[in-house]
Amino acid sequence: MDARKFRNALGKFPTGVVVVTARMPSGELIGMTMSSFNSVSLDPPLILFSIHRNAHSFAAWQSVSRYAVNVLNEDQEQVSNQFARPNGNKWEGLTILTGKYGAPMLPNAGVVFECENYAQYDGGDHGIFVGRVEALHEHAFTYQRPLVFFEGRYRQLAGAATAHTPPPEAELLHGW
Template sequence: MGQTMSEASISVAATSDAFDFRAFRRALGHFATGVAVVTARAENGEVVGMTMSSFNSVSLDPPLVLFSVARSALSLPAMLAARGYGVNVLGRDQEDLSNRFSKAMGDKWSDVDHVNGHEDAPLLAGAIAHFECAPYAHHDGGDHVIFLARVVRFSNDEEGDPLVFFRGRYRGLATDLPSA
């Protein structure tokens, strides 16, 4: 039989006195996430967007979501100053958009079909859900800044399948599990 939970948990941590950040990152990759592109319009009118899997719901009342941005991200100043955000949950057929917005430089917006949402934050065509948000709070998150955003409008596609990220690769949903 396999390792017990305590044996598996100890196996990586006990190998060294130094914290192994690469092993930690690999372990985090075992938590499957959806993929979103968070967008905003900077004060100078430039549009920014970045791929992330750090999108979560926080509260229903008030309606709050969160995402986090690396302190090293070139778009961080624009995101901190933005008056609105678009959270675009990508569908299974949108790997190309995820890859495009995961890059730090380049013309991410060339030929990207979108409309303007709350405070002109871009909403990407074909996303399976859109959340139009207003800034609510920013918090220290170590090497990231945690953004809390208040949802002002949302829409979703009941038919679309999500783009999933697991163990460093894109995945899709194979089948639904039977109800208990």
């Protein structure tokens, strides 16, 4: 299969953008922009994301026991770019918050899932990381729209007027 075609096809699936953040035992902070975030299980509460094995911080991610998944808002493109650069200080200019269980968190994220490492799996040229959610941190005061990633570009959601709810039967499926 043509690799470029495959990548382009994957890009047809719109996602949000998260920055996963952690503190290593040495105290050093790591963080990475990811679109591969998804939900896994409600009970226990599990999420996943995948990291390319060539990422500089891959070994560091394998070693941390806690991390935070920060869901970016549509005004955080710069934060996404900052944490996608392999070199340079990813944390420059950011106030670092600390979660209930000690994970470093970004300010102004739409929602933050604070997780402990639950499992790691082989995912070809990526590693699959499954986290058990220990705490949720939400911005209670404003409704903020998420940053969307589609066909290799940042996007914004259209207004709420265009949003339709799935048919009620869908609620019966798997408890969603």
